[in-house]
Amino acid sequence: MNATQVRVGIIGCGMVAAEYATTLAASDCVRLAACADLDAERAATFAYRHSIPSAPVDDLLNPAAVDLAVVLTPPASHSPLARQAIAAGLPAVWVEKPIAVDPNDAAELIAHAAGAGTLLGVAPDTLLGPALQTAASALQRGLIGEIHSAAATLYSTGPERWHPAPEPFYAEHVGPLGDMGPYYLAALDHLLGPLHVRAATAATRAERCIRSGPRSGTGFTAHSPTYIAALLETQEGTPVTLTASFDSAGTRAPHLEIHGALGTLALPDPNFHTGDVLHRPYGAPTWSVVASVATAGPLGRGMGVVDLAQALHHGRSARCCPQRAERITRLAQTLIATATAHPPVPAQVITNTPPSPSQ
Structure with a gap:
């Protein structure tokens, strides 16, 4: 491994890969060295834009070529590719969320990486951005006092509005919970600690239509719930909706709110690294912006890769730890299982018929 720079190889040259490449280019401790994709033309285009070679996946997953592999492929391939990178002897692997489709597979992958001495980091890395760092600091210093409740709200039209090939976002175990849910669940886990499920319900609007790109107007079917509402709970018993x-x-509801005895914090979209954290003291009529915590290094998708590279140099664990990612995968699976296990119970019909004298 280079004494000053970690060589990074990207596997999966889709839309998010460009964001990663931009962030990595702004860091002195990493160098984007190669890329790979099953679509050779897409890999060649990405390679040309970023002045790097493209290679078959097997050639890229080689310690002679890269030190750190970044897996940006569809969810079902995350764990197999990470295992292949570990088996090849790569020092570090970064995996986009989710770490695996199945939580047991995630746990086995973490154990496999530990046994091989491979550092493992997992998205989302928005936890490292100033927004969530600011919120964490505010909670740690007791700005809103004892936490009473929290709420997370994600309402969206779905990726078919902007993505030209949205079907993978609607595969089994994906949908809004598997695609965007990890940002919200990881933020809650980061700020409040591990969560468990108390209750959940789900619905599916199965027939969808692509709204962008060359296939605009094409219909497809969702194979995962497209709406989930849940009641979660922290280890201390704090309710979270x-x-x-x-x-x-869309919605006008805050993305994340945390309510305490002394006030409330309203957080920006956890899908992004930046944004204002708002504070409203209990009984106050207005909100104020919490002073932002400064963070080092480039901001954006890929800053977790930079952190993983620094961890590799300094002999520490990644801040975007795989254990949290495994918890989120297990929580998401439990949510879907709970939400879809039983048909909805019919509401009791209440009439205005007066009770009989004997009642």
């Missing part, structure tokens, strides 16, 4: 939907034009 979560709504995740791909069936809405």
